[in-house]
Amino acid sequence: xxxxxxxxxxxxxxxxxxxxxxxxxxxxxxxxxxxxxxxxxxxxxxxxxxxxxxxxxxxxxxxxxxxxxxxxxxxxxxxxxxxxxxxxxxxxxxxxxxxxxxxxxxxxxxxxxxxxxxxxxxxxxxxxxxxxxxxxxxxxxxxxxxxxxxxxxxxxxxxxxxxxxxxxxxxxxxxxxxxxxxxxxxxxxxxxxxxxxxxxxxxxxxxxxxxxxxxxxxxx
Ligand code: GRF
Numbered sequence: 001x002x003x004x005x006x007x008x009x010x011x012x013x014x015x016x017x018x019x020x021x022x023x024x025x026x027x028x029x030x031x032x033x034x035x036x037x038x039x040x041x042x043x044x045x046x047x048x049x050x051x052x053x054x055x056x057x058x059x060x061x062x063x064x065x066x067x068x069x070x071x072x073x074x075x076x077x078x079x080x081x082x083x084x085x086x087x088x089x090x091x092x093x094x095x096x097x098x099x100x101x102x103x104x105x106x107x108x109x110x111x112x113x114x115x116x117x118x119x120x121x122x123x124x125x126x127x128x129x130x131x132x133x134x135x136x137x138x139x140x141x142x143x144x145x146x147x148x149x150x151x152x153x154x155x156x157x158x159x160x161x162x163x164x165x166x167x168x169x170x171x172x173x174x175x176x177x178x179x180x181x182x183x184x185x186x187x188x189x190x191x192x193x194x195x196x197x198x199x200x201x202x203x204x205x206x207x208x209x210x211x212x213x214x215x216x217x218x219x220x
Pocket of ligand 1: 015016017018019020021022094095096115116117178181
């Protein structure tokens with residue numbers, strides 16, 4: 001590393017499942033001008049495919065298996081300890097299917113991002129695609145937000161829309177939304193690593209200015 005250059009921000013990714021978003025981030029981080037480095041990947045499930053993806057990319061992994069802890073506090077405590085070992089600048093939740101305690105969220109305030117498959121504030125929680133279909137929505141999508149104490153309620157940084165077509169099913173919608181996720185998340189992580197986005201009390205600043213509404217990914 002050149003002594004004149006600031007150190008590259010480090011990223012720790014938490015995932016629970018297949019890890020397609022992790023994969024998109026791994027690929028983005030391989031771009032020569034990517035301003036961050038994925039230091040480690042943590043999972044709460046020992047058989048999550050995300051672990052395999054990380055190993056293939058020679059990224060350090062760890063597992064904190066939630067079934068081995070009696071309470072959410074103990075699990076989060078153990079998870080925090082593992083994360084602190086890596087001292088990341090950014091923690092990215094990429095399909096991490098555990099609700100985090102207030103202590104955890106506060107400990108990483110302003111350094112914790114999540115991706116949620118809906119156009120927040122619509123459809124926090126689970127089954128977002130089915131709920132969008134049930135409501136007859138013609139627009140659905142994905143949001144990346146800072147994590148705060150409120151579940152899926154932290155300030156939204158960016159969104160990408162998908163059109164709901166007649167005949168769409170939860171599966172077809174999920175596929176369309178995931179395609180956008182894989183584009184949107186690396187963009188937002190890049191902004192973070194470049195120091196462009198910051199969390200204020202209950203708002204986001206982008207390049208030092210209050211972000212009045214979430215950034216939108218262009219249609220294609
Ligand atoms: C994504 O759809 C994301 O929006 C949600 O969990 C899913 C994770 O998928 N939070 P993957 O494990 O990245 O493939």
